[in-house]
Amino acid sequence: MRAAILLCLLAVPVAVGLLGDPLATDMRAVLLPPSPEHPLGTDALGRDVLARVAAGAVTSLGAAGLALVVSALIGLAVGAATGWSGGRGSAVVRALVDVAAALPPLIVALVAGLVAGPGWTTLLLALIAVGWLPFARQADALTASLRTRQWVLAHRAMGAGTLRIWWRSLLPELLPPVGALAVVRLPALINTVAALGFLGLGPPPPAPEWGAMLAASVDHLGVAPWLLAAPLAALVVAQFLIAALPFGRRTDRGG
Known part of the structure; x- marks a missing residue:
């Protein structure tokens, strides 16, 4: 219920803002x-801030979401592959995650x-290059524990292939915790995208992006505080x- 209410709070202004042109300039405004004309x-x-915040929601949240899904x-x-096979593969994954812990996505x-050079492609590749490692370590540890369960051993004894066991038995067990980790990591990715936009390493102007809007507001804080408040409020609402x-629940098959 709370998620539905917050979703409406974010979706309604975004939908209204998308009706406007975020790139249209008007030097008379x-x-x-x-105001009623420009909420x-x-x-x-002279660009409408609501239209730019709405378009920025699509670009900023879309970039963070895409990087998260691919990661x-x-x-x-x-x-799953290293956890199933065990041995050196698992050790390599754990070592890579330990190294990545010292390399925050923002720095990379x-x-x-x-x-x-700035741009969405560079930003996405950098986020994915670091972002997949925590998921790999989680899947590695879970698969290593699941592959010795009795119901998995029973499938193998009946001649089920590895892919069938993964699809029918392991994947339903792995998806809930992986989804929970994704939810936990998404706010940090959104903040990273905004931080890079603030530093001028996001999409080039005049593309609407929350971080770039925050950077542009600095020169006008005294006369136009709404330029800071609008994208900042959008970030806060997105975080809430x-x-x-929901994080999802794992269902243990026992064994």
């Missing part, structure tokens, strides 16, 4: 305060942006919405 005011180029899929596949993305999402 520069830095206008919130969140306008920026230094989870890669980590799930690699971790910052270095990648400085080397390859994610916190309200």
Whole structure:
């Protein structure tokens, strides 16, 4: 119920904002305060802030969500494979995760942006390069414990192939905890995307993005505080919405 209410709080203004053009400039409407015509005011180029926040929700949340999904899929596949086989593969995954713990995604993305230039492609690749490792370690540990369960051993004794066991037995056990980890990591990814946009390493102007909007608001805080308040409020609402999402429950088959 709480998640549904928060979803409406975010979806309604986003839907209204998407009706406007986030790139349309009007030099006769520069830095206008919130009004019925512009519910969140306008920026230094006369662009509607609500339209830009709404478009920024699609780009910022979309980038974080895409990086998260790809990272989870890669980590799930690699971790399940190493956990099933055991041996050196598991040791390598654990070592990589330990190394990645000292390399926050923000730093990796910052270095990648400085080397390859700003843009969504560079940002996504940098986030995925680090983001898949925690999922791999989780899947590795879970698979290593599950492969010795009696119901898995029974499937193997009956001649079931590895892929069938993974699809019918292991995957339903792995998806809930992987989904829970994804929910936990999503807010950090959203903040990382916004931080990189604030530093100018996101999509180039005039693309609407929450971090870039926060950076642009700094020069106008005294006369147009709504330029800071609007994207900041969007980030806060998004965080609360994610916190309200169900984590899912694992069902143990016993054994």
